[in-house]
Amino acid sequence: MYDLGEGFLYTTGRVVDAQRIGQRFCRLKLRLGRDLGEVSPFQFIMAGLPGEFEIPLTVSMYNREKLILDLFFKVREYSTEKLCGSVKYISLRGFYGKNRLNLVIGDKVLYITEDLGFSSLPLLISWIKKNSKVLDVIMVFENESEIFEVAKLIDMDFGGRIVQCIRSDLEERLELITKSTTSNTWKTILAAGGRELLKKACELAYELGAEGVIAPYTRIKCGIGACGYCIIPRTKYLLCVDGPIFKCSELASYLGLEHGD
Amino acid sequence: MEIDLSIEVLGLRLIHPLMNASGILGHMPEHVDILKSYGVSAIVTKTFTLKPREGHKEPIIVELPNGGILNSMGLPNPGIIGLERIIKSAKSRNIPVIVSVGGSSIKEFSEVAIKAEEAGANAIELNLSCPHTKSYGLELGQDPLIVYEVVREVSGSIKIPVVAKLGITDRIIEIAGKALEAGARALTLINTIKAMYIDIFAAKPFLSNIYGGLSGPPIHPIAVRVVYDVYREYEGIEIIAAGGAIDWHSVAEFLLAGAKAVQLGTALILKREKAIPEILKGLYVWLSELNIKSLKEVVGLANRK
Numbered sequence: 001m002y003d004l005g006e007g008f009l010y011t012t013g014r015v016v017d018a019q020r021i022g023q024r025f026c027r028l029k030l031r032l033g034r035d036l037g038e039v040s041p042f043q044f045i046m047a048g049l050p051g052e053f054e055i056p057l058t059v060s061m062y063n064r065e066k067l068i069l070d071l072f073f074k075v076r077e078y079s080t081e082k083l084c085g086s087v088k089y090i091s092l093r094g095f096y097g098k099n100r101l102n103l104v105i106g107d108k109v110l111y112i113t114e115d116l117g118f119s120s121l122p123l124l125i126s127w128i129k130k131n132s133k134v135l136d137v138i139m140v141f142e143n144e145s146e147i148f149e150v151a152k153l154i155d156m157d158f159g160g161r162i163v164q165c166i167r168s169d170l171e172e173r174l175e176l177i178t179k180s181t182t183s184n185t186w187k188t189i190l191a192a193g194g195r196e197l198l199k200k201a202c203e204l205a206y207e208l209g210a211e212g213v214i215a216p217y218t219r220i221k222c223g224i225g226a227c228g229y230c231i232i233p234r235t236k237y238l239l240c241v242d243g244p245i246f247k248c249s250e251l252a253s254y255l256g257l258e259h260g261d
Numbered sequence: 262m263e264i265d266l267s268i269e270v271l272g273l274r275l276i277h278p279l280m281n282a283s284g285i286l287g288h289m290p291e292h293v294d295i296l297k298s299y300g301v302s303a304i305v306t307k308t309f310t311l312k313p314r315e316g317h318k319e320p321i322i323v324e325l326p327n328g329g330i331l332n333s334m335g336l337p338n339p340g341i342i343g344l345e346r347i348i349k350s351a352k353s354r355n356i357p358v359i360v361s362v363g364g365s366s367i368k369e370f371s372e373v374a375i376k377a378e379e380a381g382a383n384a385i386e387l388n389l390s391c392p393h394t395k396s397y398g399l400e401l402g403q404d405p406l407i408v409y410e411v412v413r414e415v416s417g418s419i420k421i422p423v424v425a426k427l428g429i430t431d432r433i434i435e436i437a438g439k440a441l442e443a444g445a446r447a448l449t450l451i452n453t454i455k456a457m458y459i460d461i462f463a464a465k466p467f468l469s470n471i472y473g474g475l476s477g478p479p480i481h482p483i484a485v486r487v488v489y490d491v492y493r494e495y496e497g498i499e500i501i502a503a504g505g506a507i508d509w510h511s512v513a514e515f516l517l518a519g520a521k522a523v524q525l526g527t528a529l530i531l532k533r534e535k536a537i538p539e540i541l542k543g544l545y546v547w548l549s550e551l552n553i554k555s556l557k558e559v560v561g562l563a564n565r566k
Contacts, residue, residue: 010324012462033462046320050460050467054320089462093324222322226530227334228286228295228307236294241533 009036013047013069013090018083022149026075026084032067036094040101041124042192042215042244045094046223047071049087053079056220058119058244059095061126072119072153096223097244104213104247106187107133110177112201114140114167116217117192118150125158135160136186138177140170140197170197178204186210190245193217199255202248206257212248264548265555266541270499270521271384271422271447273357275302278516278556279537282476282503282524283308283361283386283426288338290350297354299529300537302522304351306344308363308388309373310397313340317393317470323458329480329505330527331458333393333473336363341373345380357383359424362415365396370411371418378419385421387411389440390428390452392474399455403430409439416444424501428452429483437491447499449524450491451484477527481505485518492519493564507531509543516556517563 013030020026036045039062048054061070069092075084083090111117111124118139128135137160141147147164156162165173186208191201192215205212218239221229225241232239234253237246248257266277280303286292288307296304316337323331344360351358360377362385364370374385389408391398401407408425416423425440426449427433437448453474458467466472484504492500502520506512507528515523528536544556553559 010326012460014462048320050320050463050465051469051471053318053469089460091320091460091463091467221316221319222332222334224322224324224330224530225533226285226322226330226332226526227337228289228292229337231289231291231295234291236291236298238295 010093013092021153025149028071030069039095040099041127042120043095043097050091055079060119061122096240108186109188110136110186112138112191114193114197137162139164215245277302278522282526285526285529290346293350303357305359306361308336308361309338310363311369323467327479329475329477331473331475333468333470336394341376348380359384359386361386361388363388367411367414371414374415374419378421386424386426392455393472399428405436405439408436409443412440412443412445422446434494449501450487451504478505485514488520489518509540516559519561
């Protein structure tokens with residue numbers, strides 16, 4: 001289709017498959033009208049139905065040769081219900097955000113994620129494998145049925161350790177995993193989630209002498225750095241164009257970290 | 262040769278003529294640091310209304326194949342309660358701040374402008390031309406009498422300079438004259454142009470609001486024409502140009518047509534921190550080539566008879 005410039009792309013995706021996993025999750029497979037370029041873990045796309053709605057969704061996987069885009073997401077309101085329903089075409093703008101992984105990710109990574117963070121996992125696993133890195137994962141869920149449903153959604157056989165727990169058990173699991181013999185070999189603690197989880201991850205990184213890298217959640221309206229709604233509070237960073245991932249030190253004032261690195 | 266890129270507009274001495282167009286960031290204190298990092302000589306806020314506005318629901322923006330951007334934000338803003346924080350933030354960084362003011366009535370324009378002045382704004386830009394929000398902007402700004410009334414009321418209520426931001430209409434010369442007659446110190450020309458985009462697979466307008474405002478390079482020749490015509494009609498007036506200035510060449514065109522300053526939108530979205538230094542460098546080389554020592558000398562030059 002067309003291209004306004006670096007990273008500014010619009011296309012229509014034809015729905016190849018829309019699969020509902022349990023009550024809360026959806027796996028959407030789309031064939032794109034044109035190549036949207038390279039994408040790296042945590043980058044996102046604006047997806048929607050023209051005239052009705054548009055939401056940011058993290059890219060779960062993208063095959064550039066076949067133009068197949070996978071989006072895994074939680075179904076929880078009208079827009080996600082509709083995307084996982086019987087629609088034939090979906091409007092897509094993206095990919096948005098920067099590829100900063102090469103700059104910030106060390107050889108051995110612990111990824112801590114909650115809520116929507118599972119969406120980025122397939123692409124992250126693929127990137128980790130391609131770049132000869134090692135990944136351990138802690139996934140935090142609202143309840144046990146979510147654990148079961150996400151297991152059906154994502155191929156967890158990637159060689160690293162994976163810990164799935166519900167939110168109330170997080171502290172205990174974190175303590176267990178960080179006291180294990182492997183904890184001091186993590187070069188990067190990567191986290192996606194709400195402010196509290198990110199703060200915890202950054203503090204853990206600081207404690208272990210690892211690089212803390214985080215993907216915050218915020219509201220995104222335009223995706224191109226114009227409207228300013230995705231500003232990370234108390235920083236000069238717009239998630240849509242400066243993110244979606246940041247070093248902990250960059251967001252220290254947002255997280256209220258005592259140490260800046 | 263030393264070349265002076267500074268300009269004087271709205272009684273402000275600015276280090277160069279480039280500022281952001283209203284709508285590019287500008288409603289939160291954090292945006293000030295971003296705009297400062299872009300290198301603007303003055304900050305123009307997002308349009309503030311009396312009460313908070315949520316704006317239109319997404320989709321609100323789309324990048325077009327012709328290089329333009331179509332947006333229909335719907336004037337989202339925190340209302341006058343948010344004014345003080347952003348003005349204070351700009352002031353603490355020594356950046357002049359022009360508050361864009363919107364309203365659906367003369368009273369609303371006036372009340373917001375008064376609040377902005379009290380909060381320390383350097384000037385007010387009246388948004389009389391937003392093309393995509395019902396009861397605001399262009400719905401008011403295409404009537405010369407309403408423009409006259411709004412500008413007169415606001416100019417009479419505050420001491421800081423008032424700029425009327427006008428959009429494209431068939432009566433732009435007449436409307437510009439009315440705004441000046443009513444006390445506008447300057448005109449911002451032009452706003453985005455009402456347009457639409459249809460998704461051909463969905464067979465539906467893409468934006469939730471159906472219509473949006475077109476900006477970027479496709480509207481630049483139209484904006485240059487308007488600046489040229491209005492400057493020619495009211496020679497010597499202060500014009501701030503807006504509309505698709507993307508590089509030094511398109512900025513130079515605006516200056517030659519009669520603009521004293523130029524607002525950037527798409528250029529800042531696309532190039533961010535690189536946009537303004539690149540434009541200033543280009544202007545410097547261009548003026549050197551012409552053996553002109555000050556940017557002020559080229560303002561309106563294309564209009565010479």
